[in-house]
Amino acid sequence: MKPPILMQTDFSRNSSAVAAMLGVCQSVDPEVNIFDGNHAIPPFNVFVASTNLAYLADFWPMGTVFVSVVDPGVGTSRRGSVALLKNGQYVVTPDNGTLTHLQRTVGVQAIREIDMTVNRWPTTETCNIFHGRDVFAYTAIRLASGIIDFEGVGPAYPLEEMVIIDYDEALYQAEKDAFTGVIHSAHPHFGLVCSNIPASEVKGRWELNYGDLLEVTVTRGSQVIFQETLPFQHSFGYVDIGQPLLFISSSLEMELAMRNDNIVEKYGIEAGPEWRMQIKRA
The missing domain is CATH 2.40.30.90 (Bacterial fluorinating enzyme like)
Known part of the structure; x- marks a missing residue:
C-alpha cells in the first residue's frame, strides 16, 4: 500500500491553489490517498506551520509524506527540501523554519534539497511564485508513489544547515x-x-x-x-x-x-x- 500524503498551507480554502496541488498529485498517481491538513495557517506564519506539523506527526503512520507550504521566501534562494524524520515519515517543505518543532520532538534523520531540474511539474520553469504546486506537491507524489526514493529527491546537506527558529522551552x-x-x-x-x-x-x-x-x-x-x-x-x-x-x-x-x-x-x-x-x- 502506498503511503498517504497530508497537506497543510496558508492558502485558505478560498483559493484555487490547494485544488491545483491536488490536481498535480492526481495526475501523477491517482492511487495515492491525499488528505487535507490545515489550510488556514496564518499567512506567512512559519512558526505556526512548524507547531502544527509536530502535533500531527504523532497521529499519522510511518511513511506518511507531509507537505507544508508556508513560503514567504518562494522564488528566492531558500532551499526546497525533503526531510526524513526518525519515525520514518517525510516532510516536503521550504527549509525556512518549518522543521523547527519536529527537530525537537520526533527528530530529523536526514535532509535533501529538491533537485528542481528533475522534480518539478513540467512547463512551469518560468513560474517562480507557486512552488507549492510545481515543486512540493510534485515531489511529494513522486516520492509517495515510488517513482523516486529519498535519494532521488536531490543532494543531501548537513542537518546543521537546517533553518531553525529559536524559541524557549517551558x-x-x-x-x-x-x-x-x-x-x-x-x-x-x-x-x-x-x-x-x-x-x-x-x-x-x-x-x-x-x-x-x-x-x-x-x-x-x-x-x-x-x-x-x-x-x-x-x-x-x-x-x-x-x-x-x-x-x-x-x-x-x-x-x-x-x-x-x-x-x-x-x-x-x-x-x-x-x-x-x-x-x-x-
Whole structure:
C-alpha cells in the first residue's frame, strides 16, 4: 500500500491553489490517498506551520509524506527540501523554519534539497511564485508513489544547515513558583491559546486538582495582554459562558480559552517566540 500524503498551507480554502496541488498529485498517481491538513495557517506564519506539523506527526503512520507550504521566501534562494524524520515519515517543505518543532520532538534523520531540474511539474520553469504546486506537491507524489526514493529527491546537506527558529522551552521558576512557556498555537476559530508548558509537570509539581485557581498572564515581549485568576478545569462545560479557564490541551499542554467565546479575538493573542504564558498558583 502506498503511503498517504497530508497537506497543510496558508492558502485558505478560498483559493484555487490547494485544488491545483491536488490536481498535480492526481495526475501523477491517482492511487495515492491525499488528505487535507490545515489550510488556514496564518499567512506567512512559519512558526505556526512548524507547531502544527509536530502535533500531527504523532497521529499519522510511518511513511506518511507531509507537505507544508508556508513560503514567504518562494522564488528566492531558500532551499526546497525533503526531510526524513526518525519515525520514518517525510516532510516536503521550504527549509525556512518549518522543521523547527519536529527537530525537537520526533527528530530529523536526514535532509535533501529538491533537485528542481528533475522534480518539478513540467512547463512551469518560468513560474517562480507557486512552488507549492510545481515543486512540493510534485515531489511529494513522486516520492509517495515510488517513482523516486529519498535519494532521488536531490543532494543531501548537513542537518546543521537546517533553518531553525529559536524559541524557549517551558521553564519552572522556583523563585516565582511559576511556569513560563511560549504560546505555540492561538486557534482563531474557537480561540484556543496553547502553551508549550507540559500539563504533567504542572500537575506533578503542584499536585493540581480540578477547580484550583491559577493566575494566568499572557505577554508579548514586555507588554501584558491578558492577566486574570481563573480555574483549572476538565473542559469548557465546567465554567459559566464567557468565563476563561485553563485546561489540558489535546497535545497534553496547558491551554487557555473562554467558554463559548473567543479569547484570541477578544485580546488579539497570537502565537510565536515573543508570545508567552505564565502560570502561578493564586
